[in-house]
Amino acid sequence: MAALAVSRFRSVLASAIARRQGRSPRVVGTLYGRRRGHFHLSFQLKPQMQPLMLLELPTATSDATLSINTRCGYAFRRECRPEDWKALRAVEKVSVGAGVLPATAGGDGLEGEVMYMRAMFERVVGSKDTEAFYMINPDGHGGPELSVFLLRE
Structure with a gap:
């Protein structure tokens, strides 16, 4: 419950900062996931900052018929784990784009x-x-x- 309150506070603070600067709130969005895993969606104010919101989506990355505009379901909001930070740090310098990060060896939580x-x-x-x-x-x-x-329900 406390983690959800902290995450909500970050989101409200980011909106307030953006409104004060006279612009619409813009955030960096990163959609990522390991092959044969689930998608995660992260929103950050800046690439180096803690995510304002991190969602685990119900859609599997192996779903070959992924059609975003017909997808809906329950997403789970959670705190950023070390394996999430590893993925976000790896794409930190990417401003816009898509790609695949190579597999890593070892038990660092980001295998594949x-x-x-x-x-x-x-x-x-x-x-x-x-x-x-x-x-x-x-x-x-x-x-x-x-x-x-x-x-939100």
Whole structure:
């Protein structure tokens, strides 16, 4: 419960900072996961900072029929673990892009290849129980390529 309160506080603080600077809240979003694992979605104010929110998604990375616009389900919000930090640190210098991090040897919690996608997202708060993240298209044309809608129960 305390971890959820700290995570919520970070999210509210980031929104307040962005509003004070006169711009919409923009965050760095990283979607990543090990092959034959689950996707994780991290939102950070800056790539070097603790995630404002880290979600474990119900979608498996091995799902070959992944169609983002028909996917919904329960995501689990949790604190950043050492294996999450390892993945986020590995893509820290990437501003926008997608790729695969090579497999690592040893029992460091990040064995196997890690697929990732990183982009800037605009955060829109609908109410205390709803928020949305819209991926900002890097070329400035067209609408968002990916939208994430969150509803608290």
